[in-house]
Amino acid sequence: MGETILERYDRTFSVDREFARRARSLFPDGVTHDSRRMDPFPVYIESAAGSHKRGVGGLDLIDYWAGHGALLLGHNPQPVVEAVTRQIARGTHYGASHPLELEWVDLVRELVPCAQRVRFVNSGTEATLMAVRLARIFTGKAKVLKFAGHFHGWHDAVIPAARFPLDEGVSGIPQAVLDATIVCPPNDIDAVAHHLHGDGDIACVILEPTGGMFGTFPMNREFVEPLRQLTAEHGVVLIFDEVVTGFRVAPGGAQGLYGIMPDLATLAKILGGGLPCGAVVGRSEIMDHLSADRQRESPQAKKMPHPGTFNANPLSAAAGVAMLKVAAGGWAQQRINAAAARLREGLVDLFDRRGLDWAVYGEHSAVKLLLGHGLRDVSAAQFDPYQCDFRRLAGGDPNLARHLRCALLLAGVDMPVSGALLMAEHSDEDIDHTLASFAQAIGWMEDDGFV
Numbered sequence: 001m002g003e004t005i006l007e008r009y010d011r012t013f014s015v016d017r018e019f020a021r022r023a024r025s026l027f028p029d030g031v032t033h034d035s036r037r038m039d040p041f042p043v044y045i046e047s048a049a050g051s052h053k054r055g056v057g058g059l060d061l062i063d064y065w066a067g068h069g070a071l072l073l074g075h076n077p078q079p080v081v082e083a084v085t086r087q088i089a090r091g092t093h094y095g096a097s098h099p100l101e102l103e104w105v106d107l108v109r110e111l112v113p114c115a116q117r118v119r120f121v122n123s124g125t126e127a128t129l130m131a132v133r134l135a136r137i138f139t140g141k142a143k144v145l146k147f148a149g150h151f152h153g154w155h156d157a158v159i160p161a162a163r164f165p166l167d168e169g170v171s172g173i174p175q176a177v178l179d180a181t182i183v184c185p186p187n188d189i190d191a192v193a194h195h196l197h198g199d200g201d202i203a204c205v206i207l208e209p210t211g212g213m214f215g216t217f218p219m220n221r222e223f224v225e226p227l228r229q230l231t232a233e234h235g236v237v238l239i240f241d242e243v244v245t246g247f248r249v250a251p252g253g254a255q256g257l258y259g260i261m262p263d264l265a266t267l268a269k270i271l272g273g274g275l276p277c278g279a280v281v282g283r284s285e286i287m288d289h290l291s292a293d294r295q296r297e298s299p300q301a302k303k304m305p306h307p308g309t310f311n312a313n314p315l316s317a318a319a320g321v322a323m324l325k326v327a328a329g330g331w332a333q334q335r336i337n338a339a340a341a342r343l344r345e346g347l348v349d350l351f352d353r354r355g356l357d358w359a360v361y362g363e364h365s366a367v368k369l370l371l372g373h374g375l376r377d378v379s380a381a382q383f384d385p386y387q388c389d390f391r392r393l394a395g396g397d398p399n400l401a402r403h404l405r406c407a408l409l410l411a412g413v414d415m416p417v418s419g420a421l422l423m424a425e426h427s428d429e430d431i432d433h434t435l436a437s438f439a440q441a442i443g444w445m446e447d448d449g450f451v
Contacts, residue, residue: 108324162212277316
């Protein structure tokens with residue numbers, strides 16, 4: 001009998017195994033991000049360029065992590081590399097205002113429809129934390145309404161129901177804080193209406209406008225339009241979390257694509273061209289609660305204090321300016337959307353030819369995978385995530401996912417078990433190689449008796 005997938009993985013990635021052994025004694029779970037945890041151990045990367053990464057053992061991998069969604073153009077795009085190279089020689093941290101932050105904010109305001117005012121922060125979590133607090137100050141209300149499966153960072157108000165299993169509690173958060181967060185099923189406008197009609201203490205509704213986890217729990221314009229009307233009727237602040245969708249689904253993000261204006265929006269990832277960043281943008285009368293001038297004009301007005309050592313630091317600003325100048329043209333979004341559609345179509349065909357109860361779905365540059373959904377009478381071509389219980393969509397068979405992840409890495413593809421994010425550097429050859437790698441991985445799984 002030949003090697004199993006896990007035996008082959010252990011042998012092929014022996015250098016990574018030693019890095020992981022050391023990391024387990026230094027980091028909780030041996031990783032620095034929950035999503036990088038992997039059984040039996042994660043791969044370690046030493047360099048990247050375009051759509052590819054190179055592992056510490058020398059293996060070339062097609063990358064579908066896209067820097068957790070932060071990379072639109074691929075790794076080390078020339079405009080960003082040149083901009084950062086120029087800036088790093090001039091300084092990384094002035095502790096002062098600088099011209100680049102004005103160029104950066106001008107591009108944000110040009111592209112994002114709701115961006116009357118902008119405040120830069122350092123991450124998506126910081127951005128949603130600020131947006132929620134501004135909504136509370138502006139409305140004088142306390143509660144946050146969010147949707148199951150939507151991830152808005154890891155702070156107390158928004159982490160409930162963000163990860164699978166969706167009804168699991170979150171440790172370390174006081175019950176009084178949990179009581180101020182209302183969780184609704186995705187795409188259930190009646191549930192939202194029920195809460196807004198019956199509870200006068202809701203400050204804001206926050207959502208990923210294309211669906212939780214960039215469409216794992218899909219959501220579309222048909223839901224977002226009535227949600228905008230409903231929140232406006234009740235004086236509730238509508239927050240679009242565009243940390244992933246911003247500049248990715250379209251130059252103006254989901255709000256630009258849908259033509260729907262939120263009160264506030266949060267940005268990060270692509271905003272910084274691959275460097276740490278974040279921002280809150282939105283209506284002046286809400287954003288101005290960050291302003292000391294407002295308090296001087298009206299002593300009763302409440303100002304939100306906001307320091308932040310690395311806010312709008314020159315290095316992130318340089319990268320962000322270079323990235324947004326390219327993103328404004330729209331060609332990168334068109335290219336990645338087309339590549340993602342081709343990959344989805346190829347996987348649907350492969351899964352159906354193999355007779356698997358695996359699904360692939362998604363929109364824009366996302367390719368979502370669901371392994372072992374149990375609907376034997378539904379082909380991959382027939383699968384409709386809107387007709388599936390949303391609790392199923394983040395599940396699937398974890399043992400299948402584990403073996404597929406390892407098998408794909410052995411075949412030269414680094415893809416999260418939840419699916420892929422495309423970058424503008426993904427070529428037709430990359431897509432062809434990826435489809436062949438899936439076929440190889442499924443063959444190995446058949447040999448091991450998993451499918």
